Amino acid sequence: MSNLLLEISAGTVDWSRAQFALTAIYHWLFVPLTLGLAIVMGIAETCYFRTRKRFWKDTARFWQKLFGINFAMGIATGLILEFEFGTNWSNYSFFVGDIFGAPLAIEGIIAFFMEATFVAVMFFGWKKVSPGFHLTSTWLTGVGATISAWWILVANAWMQYPVGQTFNPDTMRFEMTSFADVALSPVAVDKFFHTVISSWIIGAIFVVAVSGWYLLKNREHKLAMESIKIGSAVGLIASVLAAFTGHISGYQVAQVQPMKLAAMEALYNGGNKQGLTLVAWVNPFRQPDYVHEAEAPAKIALPYGLSILATNTMDGYVPGINDMIKGYTKNDGTREPSLTEKIEKGKLAIAALQQYRSGQKDKKTLQTIQDNMKYFGYGYVKSADQIVPYVPVSFWAFRLMVGLGILFILFFAVMLLFVYKKDLMKYRWLLITGIVLLPLSYVASESGWLVAEFGRQPWTIQDLLPTWVGVSNISAGSIALTFFIFLVLFTTMLAVEINILCKAIKKGPEHSENLNANE
Numbered sequence: 001m002s003n004l005l006l007e008i009s010a011g012t013v014d015w016s017r018a019q020f021a022l023t024a025i026y027h028w029l030f031v032p033l034t035l036g037l038a039i040v041m042g043i044a045e046t047c048y049f050r051t052r053k054r055f056w057k058d059t060a061r062f063w064q065k066l067f068g069i070n071f072a073m074g075i076a077t078g079l080i081l082e083f084e085f086g087t088n089w090s091n092y093s094f095f096v097g098d099i100f101g102a103p104l105a106i107e108g109i110i111a112f113f114m115e116a117t118f119v120a121v122m123f124f125g126w127k128k129v130s131p132g133f134h135l136t137s138t139w140l141t142g143v144g145a146t147i148s149a150w151w152i153l154v155a156n157a158w159m160q161y162p163v164g165q166t167f168n169p170d171t172m173r174f175e176m177t178s179f180a181d182v183a184l185s186p187v188a189v190d191k192f193f194h195t196v197i198s199s200w201i202i203g204a205i206f207v208v209a210v211s212g213w214y215l216l217k218n219r220e221h222k223l224a225m226e227s228i229k230i231g232s233a234v235g236l237i238a239s240v241l242a243a244f245t246g247h248i249s250g251y252q253v254a255q256v257q258p259m260k261l262a263a264m265e266a267l268y269n270g271g272n273k274q275g276l277t278l279v280a281w282v283n284p285f286r287q288p289d290y291v292h293e294a295e296a297p298a299k300i301a302l303p304y305g306l307s308i309l310a311t312n313t314m315d316g317y318v319p320g321i322n323d324m325i326k327g328y329t330k331n332d333g334t335r336e337p338s339l340t341e342k343i344e345k346g347k348l349a350i351a352a353l354q355q356y357r358s359g360q361k362d363k364k365t366l367q368t369i370q371d372n373m374k375y376f377g378y379g380y381v382k383s384a385d386q387i388v389p390y391v392p393v394s395f396w397a398f399r400l401m402v403g404l405g406i407l408f409i410l411f412f413a414v415m416l417l418f419v420y421k422k423d424l425m426k427y428r429w430l431l432i433t434g435i436v437l438l439p440l441s442y443v444a445s446e447s448g449w450l451v452a453e454f455g456r457q458p459w460t461i462q463d464l465l466p467t468w469v470g471v472s473n474i475s476a477g478s479i480a481l482t483f484f485i486f487l488v489l490f491t492t493m494l495a496v497e498i499n500i501l502c503k504a505i506k507k508g509p510e511h512s513e514n515l516n517a518n519e
Contacts, residue, residue, distance in 0.1 A: 008468065008471055008473050009476055010468075011476030011480075012471055012472075012473070012474060012475065012476045012479065013467055013468045013471050014476075015476050015479035015480050015483060016088040016089065016467075016471045016472070016479055017467060018483055019084065019088060019479055019482060019483045019486065020081075020084055020088060020089070021453070022483060022486055022487060022490070023077060023080055023081045023084060023486060023490070024081060024449070024453075025446060025449075026077050026490040026493075026494065027074065027077035027078055027080075027081050028445065028446060028449060029442060029446075029494060030070055030071075030073045030074030030077060030497070031074050031078075031149070031199065032198065032199035032202040032203070032442075032445055033070045033199075033202055033203055033206055034067065034070055034071050034074050034145055034199075035142070035145055035146060035149060035196055035199035035200065035203065036199050036200045036201070036202045036203015036204060036206065036234075037063055037066060037067040037070070037203045037206065037207070038067065038141065038142025038145055038146070038203070039142065039200055039203060039204075039234055040063050040203055040204070040207050040227070040230055040231060040234065041060055041063040041064045041067055041138060041142075042138055042139045042142055043230050043234070044056055044059045044060040044063055044227075044230065045057075045060035045064075045134070045135050045138050046135060047059075047060075048060055048131075049131055049132065049135045055222065055223075055226075058223070058509045058510065058511055059223050059226065059227065059509065060138070061126075061509065061510065062223065062508070062509035062510075063207070063227075064122060064123065064138070065504055066210075066501060066504060066505070068119070068123060069497060069500050069501055069504065070497065070501070071119065071145075073493055073494075073496075073497045075111075076493065077490060077493070078111075080486070082104060082108075085100075085104075087472065087474075088471060088472050088474070088479065089460070089470050089471055089472060090471075090472040090473075091469060091470050091471060091472065091473075092460050092461075092465060092470030092471070094172075094173065095172070095173060095174060095461075095465060095470070096162075096165075096173070096174045096461060096465070097173070098173055098174065098175050098176055099158065099162075099164070099165050099174055099175070099176045099182060100155055100158065100159075102176065102179065102182070103151040103152070103154040103155040103158075103182070103183070104151065104152070104155055106151045107148050107150075107151035107152055107155075110144055110147050110148050110151070111144070111148045114140070114144040114147070115141060115144035115145055115148065118137040118138075118140040118141040118144060119141045119144075121133070121134065121137035122134070122137045122138045122141050125137060146196055149192070149195065149196055149199075150192050153188060153191045153192045153195055154182065154183050154185075154188045154192070156191065156452075157185060157187040157188035157191045157192075158182055158185070158188070158461075159456075159459075159460060159461050159462065160187055160191075160256070160257060160452070160456055160462055161185055161187040161188075161252075161256045161257075161462060162174075162461055162462060162463075162464060163178075163181045163182060163185050164176060164177055164178040164179065164180070164181030164182040164185070165177055165182070167369070167373050167376075169353060169356045169357075169366070169369055172353070172357070174464075186252060187252050187256065190245055190248045190249050190252060191249070191452075193241075193245045194242060194245035194246055194248075194249050194448075195448075197238050197241045197242045197245060198238070198242050198444075198445055198448065199445070200234055200235070200238035201235055201238045201239055201242060201408055201441060201444075201445075202441045202442065202445060203231075203234070204231040204232070204234045204235030204238060204412070205231070205235060205408070205434065205437050205438050205441045206231075206438060206441075207227050207228070207230065207231035207234075208227075208228050208231040208232060208235065208415060208434040209434045209435045209437070209438040210227075210505055211223070211224035211225070211227040211228045211231065211434075212224070212228070212430075212431035212432070212434040212435055213431075213435060213505070214508075215424055215425060215431055216428060216431050216432070218425075219508065220508055220509065223509060225419065225424070228415065228419050228424070229416075229419055229420070232412050232415040232416040232419060233416060235408065235411075235412040235415075236409065236412035236413055236416055239405060239408045239409040239412055240409060242405060243405060243406075243409070246402070246405070247309065250309045250310070251309060251310065251312065253455075254309065254310030254311070254318065256462070257455065257456060257462060258318075258319050258324060259321065259324055259387065259388070259389065259455075260389060260394070260451075260455030260456055261310060261318070261455075262318075262319065262320050262321045262324065263321070263388070263389040263390075263391045263394035263395065263454075263455050264394045264395060264398045264451060264455060265277050265306060265395070266280060266282045266288065266296045266391050266395045267306070267318065267320040267321065268288070268295075268320045268321050268322050269320045269322050269323065270317065270318045270319040270320035270323045270328075271317065271318070271320075272307065272315050272316065272317050272318075273303075273304055273307055273314060273315050274304070274305075274306035274307045274310075274316075274318040275301030275302055275303050275304060275305055275306055276301060276302040276304075276305025276306040276308075276309060277296070277299055277300070277301045277306070278300045278301060278302055278399075279298075279299075279300050279399065280296035280297070280298060280299035280300070280301075280395075281296060281297045281298040281299075282296050282391065282392055282395045282396065283392060284392045284393075284396055285392065286392065287388075287390055287391060287392065288391055306318050311331055316331055317329075317330070317331050319336070321388055321391075324336070324339070325338065325339045325384045325387075326338050326339075327339075327341065337375075339378070339381070339384055339387065342375045342378040342381075343375075343378045343379065343381055345371075345372040345374075345375040345378065345379075346372065346375045346376055346377060346378035346379025346380070346381070347379040348368055348371075348372045348379075349368070349369055349372035349373050349375065349376045349379060350376065350379040350380075352365050352368035352369045352372070353369060356369065374463065375463060376463075376464050376465075377459060377461070377463050377464045377465050377466050377469070378463065380466050380468070380469050381458075381466065386458055386466070387458060389454055389455050389456070389457045389458075390454055390457065393450055393454045394450075394451055394454050394455045397447040397448075397450040397451045397454070398447070398451045400443065400444065400447045401444050401447040401448045401451065404440055404441070404443065404444035404447075405444060407437075407440075408437070408441070408444075411433065411434070411437060414430065415430060415434065418430060
């Protein structure tokens with residue numbers, strides 16, 4: 001693997017990262033709306049099942065139609081994303097494919113069997129199955145999509161926090177030792193809940209925005225009002241839960257990815273009783289010179305906030321970027337090695353592996369591998385610059401996500417109050433706000449992924465494999481070409497989806513009195 005470093009250019013690494021990021025960003029434009037609308041359409045059909053009122057059937061079918069349009073687009077980008085692991089990240093796939101491939105395989109089975117089966121019944125089974133079976137199919141369609149998300153997020157969480165594996169020097173691969181540890185790691189569990197719940201927020205805002213547009217146009221008044229009630233309730237609950245799971249996520253990041261937390265806070269020199277930065281002047285276009293950088297200027301912080309987030313105590317120690325480069329003592333009294341020490345340990349692991357592969361398979365060599373494999377990835381690091389994430393993106397994306405999350409809580413609370421107590425038609429500003437917040441909900445969601453993925457750079461697998469080792473040995477030009485092909489393709493797909501969605505919304509729901517009386 002070390003020989004590959006002599007052949008793979010920086011351009012190949014950069015274009016591989018850019019292409020994967022492009023695909024992931026576009027894919028995530030479709031997924032959260034799928035997960036969010038699944039809740040709304042399930043609630044609407046449950047109301048129909050309980051009341052047998054055709055209004056609720058019309059409402060359920062309307063949101064299911066919009067769900068279906070978005071669902072189809074999400075599948076296409078998701079398939080491309082998974083293929084890129086083999087085309088652009090073959091070294092990564094070889095190194096950890098035995099572990100990473102398992103959750104992706106399960107996700108594929110669920111996606112193509114469970115979701116495909118029940119989504120067909122949901123769309124085409126209104127006349128062919130009982131109301132109870134159809135309702136079950138609608139909910140299982142959403143459950144299937146959510147379970148698919150679970151396995152994708154398990155795979156991503158393992159990259160952030162690799163557990164449940166051991167390294168086999170004979171095959172030069174990591175092999176799974178505990179499926180339960182991989183699937184149920186605390187990072188995976190919280191990542192799943194935080195991500196899915198944040199998707200419910202997008203679905204809720206979408207429903208409120210579409211319903212608000214109907215009210216502004218003086219159309220579909222009953223559908224709009226009832227849908228706003230459902231959307232606002234789901235959105236408020238989801239926004240509060242997202243804040244709770246976000247706090248848990250922050251604590252976990254502090255434990256397993258402290259460099260990410262330092263980048264999120266632009267924290268260069270840590271200490272005890274650290275405040276949580278609310279706002280500070282961090283130049284969005286310049287990576288700070290962390291060695292000489294002091295506190296970010298014009299900083300406003302919540303006293304003790306960061307220590308509480310990271311350690312659950314007011315006086316807990318939180319390391320900064322410089323502390324992690326120099327080495328520091330953790331809150332439990334153990335010492336975290338300096339970057340120089342980690343690099344040396346990583347080089348020992350690489351050298352011992354080379355000796356083992358050349359036939360020197362004695363106990364001493366094996367022991368050296370076992371003792372230092374934890375720091376294997378650092379053996380490819382040449383300077384501190386390579387292990388510090390891009391601070392401006394991590395810092396501002398985190399604050400954008402949190403700030404918008406607070407705004408969503410306030411919006412849903414006000415909307416829920418007004419929809420029950422007031423005549424919404426008189427408050428056009430509130431309806432317009434709901435429409436404006438729709439694109440901002442996507443900004444918040446994508447910002448969360450920027451924090452998660454930019455913050456763990458340069459690692460494809462935390463501490464074990466940096467990006468420039470995991471890529472395929474292919475030309476940068478071929479990746480750049482496919483990058484722009486995908487850019488055109490995905491942008492066209494997004495434009496097509498928005499166009500189809502807008503036409504479906506403009507057309508409105510199909511009312512039962514205009515359909516066959518037997519439906």
